[in-house]
Amino acid sequence: MIRRILSLVKKEFIHLKNDWWLPVFMIFGGALELLMIGWATSRPISNLPLMIWDQDKTAASRNLVISLDNTDIFDLLDPVESMTSIEDSMDRGDINAAVIIPQGYSEELSVPGGEPVIQAILNGAESIPAREAQRAFEGVIRDIGEKTTIKHLGLNPDELSGFDFSLRVWFNEALSEAYFTTPAELGLMLEFTILLFAALTFSREREFGTLEQLLVMPFTSLEIIIGKSIPVILVGMIDFSLMLGMVHFAFKVPIRGSLPLLFLLAFIYTIVELGKGMAISIFSKSQHQAFLLVFMIGMIDFMFTGYAAPVESMPQIIQYLANIIPAHHWLDILRGILLKGSGLMDILPSVIALLILGLIIVYFSFRYIRRALD
């Protein structure tokens, strides 16, 4: 049996040799892509164009502008003198925010009991930068306001102050953005690579009508499935190792937990996705269909990796759905082992969920494929 499986694997590799673009693309392309996208997006939000209309033009208003500039998240544009310019730039999407300092700001600020009004306008058409800008505005205004009050009261700044909190970010002391982004990006690319490879296994044979040939040969369906699986698993694991190296060495994401455990679970995850991909490939009548199905399933799975929004805050029904998505548990495991140094016991629920899902998916795909093959 092993010899027959090996001959099947050899056949697959001959095929890959003729079509060498595909494995090269997926193995190195995925890793390079991760390098590029990780590099581009693993940084704090900065450089947001900010427009200022300073009607006051005093030392106090300039001080406010400087404080905004010092937050390092804005790119200060040339000051303007009218609401029309702000409206126009906002409509064009050229700016993410605008601040209007009213005339008399400095005066009101200098008398105790005065209450100057600062208007800030956010561009809601891009809500993620808008929220970042909002945070910065609130911080700057709080600082200036408190300092002013303390001065008015003639108090010692050490004596009266608002609160100041010390923030500690566990598992990511330096607040490196790469810690957040690269594991999810790795997850996305790994899933697409495996799904794609697996989805092509039978759909290609079927499209070319060579599936029948394979079936009349003296292989059992089990042997065919295993023979088709081995190259996919190999590509998946090589891809994972390369990308993990990238994440660790290029983006300095630590591997705090056990590396063998991580590889073991990556292997299990690969098999789960392989099962899904093979089911797609039997279901699809052509490679084109397989391609579209992979896209649909891959994109939906990606939402559950916590890249753009935490799963806990999703609608209840989506949270239930998350439990049956292998990628969701895999990302919990990946983040846990890389960043939190979790041992098997810490991530046990995710591991068990992944195993159960894996058994169900692999069992049904296997039955489905066998029935289709026999």
Next chain:
Amino acid sequence: MSFRHLWAVIRKEIQHILRDRGTFILVLITPTIVLLMMTYALSADIQHVPIALLDYDQSATSRSYIQHITAGDDLDLYIIVGSIEEIEELLTRGKIKAAVIIDPGFSEDLLAMRGFSLQIIIDGTEPESGGFAVDHIGWRTEAFANQILASQFQTRGFALDSIQPIDLRIRAWYNPNLKPRVDLVPGLLSIVLGFPALSVALTLAREHEHSTMEQLLVSPITRIELLLGKMIPYIITGLINVIIIPLLAIVWFQVPFNGSFLLFFALSALFLFAELSMGMTIGVFMRSQSAALAASLLIVMFPGFFLTGIFFPIASLPEMARMESLFLPGTHYAIITRGVFLPGIGMDILWPSAIMLTVIGLSFTGIATLFFKKKLA
């Protein structure tokens, strides 16, 4: 170019699409399903973030503080713990996203108006909920401290009701509550519409793979006719989605649509043209469908997801990535969709994006036609 020839290719492609009904249905419904799922999942407001509290102060003030910060829907008190080790374990297991440590002397400092410090610990692996927790703990703490300070001011005879004299009025235009779904739905359009459009790369590669390309080329059809004929059916299916998706966005997700639908439709056609021409270029170079597929994933889709300003602002990208984003049709289309949906702007502002899409479309069609000839000569 002869329209009879063009029509022949279109008919052939449509026949192919219709024969393979599963594919046709997928090309048609994938954008809607993916958009529906993604928006639904990504657009929820963050709520009920579980936090733990460690109270070293154990005073009436600290207890009322704990009540104050967990009173809303934003932060949920998961547990009050007795030691920092418990926090560590809860964070490692992912049971809580943040923890607040109230130091001894909290109430004393606060009542004496000496300022006080708090320690906040967040789970650094989950940026969204961590950042959310910091913001909300901060706001609630500030409000709480202000209440206490104001009453202290009064007892000391200062005529102040708040430590904060500046009245900051923040307004968000186009999206007053900064609901993510309002800008995500238009933003995601480029991904969901662009992907089925890339399948044109597959249909070209398919002709290579099945060796039917030679047959097509000995027919009197010119190359540009062949390429355009391959594109048009996908532009049509894409445009059907351009009608369905805004309806879905407006009715289901309640995204405002303030611009002109006609303009949106026309510019969407332009976007599909640009995306398809990239797909064709890939199809010309790749000899098999699987390679074409991998290439479109790596060259168009992943960058289209991360570098077109949907999740991460383009302004914050490094110079080189910003340059690359200019060559992605999705970048320009995201400007168009957000502009037409939200501020409702017209061609007077959107023309540079329209020109860029045209340039991308024409150059890639040109490259495809040119290399198509060379490859077969």
